[in-house]
Amino acid sequence: MTTYDRLHRQCRTLENLFDSKLTTYAQLAATLAQPEQxxxxxxxxxxxxxxxxxxxxxxxxxxxxxxxxxxLASNPDILSASMLRTIQRHRELFQDNSRELNRTKTNIHAALDKASLLSGVRNDIDAYKSSAGESLLAERGRIDNSHRMTDDILAQAYETRSEFSRQRTSISSVNARMVGVINKMPGINNLVGMIKSRRRRDSIILGLLIGICTIIILSHFGLYSSMLLYVYPLF
Known part of the structure; x- marks a missing residue:
């Protein structure tokens, strides 16, 4: 087997293998280009x-x-025209494969960059959602605390109002009793006046009785003295 035949067969084998793997590589590039991938x-x-x-x-x-x-092609004397055309064809195919590989690489790298960017955006969105969720939970906690404080203040206000109502009821009752006492005061004053009048009258009657008794006693004593003088005249 000549050198040309050996190199030609190796080149054909590698070209077929390269074409197969490049097809798989291109399909992978299309897969990576999908947004949801x-x-x-x-x-x-x-x-x-x-x-x-x-x-x-x-x-x-x-x-x-x-x-x-x-x-080998630089020495055309040992190669036929068909061999030279085959070598030229291998060179052109190599150049095409190089360009296709570079183009597919560019597409894959662009797809990966896009996927990385989208992944970063999704991560940022998830982080924002998580942060927003935590902020909402914290805000909800603050609102709940405010509601509890408001409920406590309202409960205290209701209790204060109830206490004021009880005090108002007590004051009203005291006022009613005071009004009742005030309304009864004229009768009490009249009663006290009647008692004082009766005491004065009793005092007058008692004085009169004492005076009368004194007069009677004195009268009897004077009469007794006169009788003694009459019975036992002075010598």
Missing amino acids: DVEASGSSNRWKDLEQELDDLLLKLEEINEQLST
Whole structure:
């Protein structure tokens, strides 16, 4: 087997393998470009790296073989025209594969950047939602505390109003009793006046009785003295 035949077969084998892996790589790029695709969860993150490394290795081997074929083509005396066209075709295919790989790499990296950006945005949104949720819970707690304080103040106000009502009732009762006493005062004054009048009358009657008794006693004593003088005249 000549050198050309060996290099040609190696190049064809590598080109077919490269084409197969590049197709898989392009399909992976389309998968990563989907907005709803989770790169980390689907395992695509490691898969595209492995494929990219394999394609880079294959492209490097193809470049080496194409350089060897180009070296053979520099001596056209030992190669036929069809061989030279085949070598040219391998070179053109290598260039096409290089451009296609670079284009697919660019698409995949753009898709990964977009996915990373979307993931960052989702994380920011989740963090914001979490923070907003915590803020809402804290605000709700403050509102609940305010409601409890308001309820306590209202309860104290109701209790104070009830106490005022009880005091007002007590004051009204005292006022009623005072009014009743005041209304009864004229009768009491009249009673006291009657008692005083009766005492004065009793005092007068008692004085009269004492005077009369004194007069009677004195009268009897004077009469007794006169009788003694009459019975026992002075010598």
